[in-house]
Amino acid sequence: MRMIFVNLPVSDLEASRTFFTSLGFSLNPEFSDEGTTCVVVEENVIVLLHGPDKWKGFLHSQPAAPGTTEVMLALSASSREECDDLRAGALAHGGSEYAPAMDFGWMYGVSFRDPDGHVWEVNWMDVEAARQAGGVGA
Numbered sequence: 262m263r264m265i266f267v268n269l270p271v272s273d274l275e276a277s278r279t280f281f282t283s284l285g286f287s288l289n290p291e292f293s294d295e296g297t298t299c300v301v302v303e304e305n306v307i308v309l310l311h312g313p314d315k316w317k318g319f320l321h322s323q324p325a326a327p328g329t330t331e332v333m334l335a336l337s338a339s340s341r342e343e344c345d346d347l348r349a350g351a352l353a354h355g356g357s358e359y360a361p362a363m364d365f366g367w368m369y370g371v372s373f374r375d376p377d378g379h380v381w382e383v384n385w386m387d388v389e390a391a392r393q394a395g396g397v398g399a
Contacts, residue, residue, distance in 0.1 A: 262305055263305065264305040264306070264307065265305065265306055265307070266307045266308075266309060267306075267307070267308045267309070267334060268308075268309045268311060268319065269308060269309070269310055269311065269377070269379055270311055270313065270316035270324065270377065271310045271311065271312060271316075271376075271377045272312075272313065272376075272377055273376070274296070274297075274298055274310060274312045276355065276376055277298065277310045277375070277376060277377065278298050278300075278310070279354070279355075280351075280354050280355050280356065280375060280376050281298075281300045281308070281310070281375075282300075283350060283353075283354040284347060284350050284351060284354070285347075285350070286300050286301060286302050286308075287300075287301045288300060288301070289301050289307070292307075292309070295312075296311060296312045296314060296315030297309055297310065297311050297312070297315050298310045302336065306336075327378070328378065330378075330380050332379075332380075333372075333380045333381075333382055334379065334380065334381050334382070335381075335382040335383075335384060336381065336382070336383050336384070337383075337384060337385070337386075338383050338384060338385045339385065340385055341369045341385050343383070343385065344362075344369055344370060344371045344383045344384065344385050345371060347371075347383045348371040348372070348373050348383060351373040351375070351381070352373060355375075355376040356373040356374055356375055356376065356381075357373065357374045358373065358374070359372040359373050359374050359380050359381075360372045365394070366390070366394070367386065367387045367390035367391045367393075367394050368384065368385070368386040368387070368391060369384070369385050369386075370382055370383060370384035370385070371383050
């Protein structure tokens with residue numbers, strides 16, 4: 262099984278810890294220290310949040326300019342309701358709007374920005390309905 266480790270810069274490590282745990286994600290203290298917090302999204306999806314000084318130590322180039330979107334992080338959801346619940350939790354705990362919900366019937370998705378402006382999408386898809394609609398593997 263492969264794992265994905267997403268490394269993200271954050272301006273306030275404690276605020277980011279609070280934000281991500283409020284969304285229901287857990288923390289792994291074994292891989293956290295004073296400059297990094299390890300957030301476990303799923304068993305094989307880990308997000309490492311790095312404070313400013315720690316982040317600079319990882320870079321071999323200039324960081325992305327503030328206010329830009331360099332990457333969108335997308336999570337799958339088991340239902341439309343789970344999409345809406347995660348987005349509502351993000352907005353209630355310091356996240357902000359990004360784009361309107363998308364609804365194709367067989368696929369539904371929402372998005373938000375975390376407190377540091379990173380874009381997160383949460384998507385649900387009925388794979389069989391998507392195939393029938395010509396959206397997946399058609």
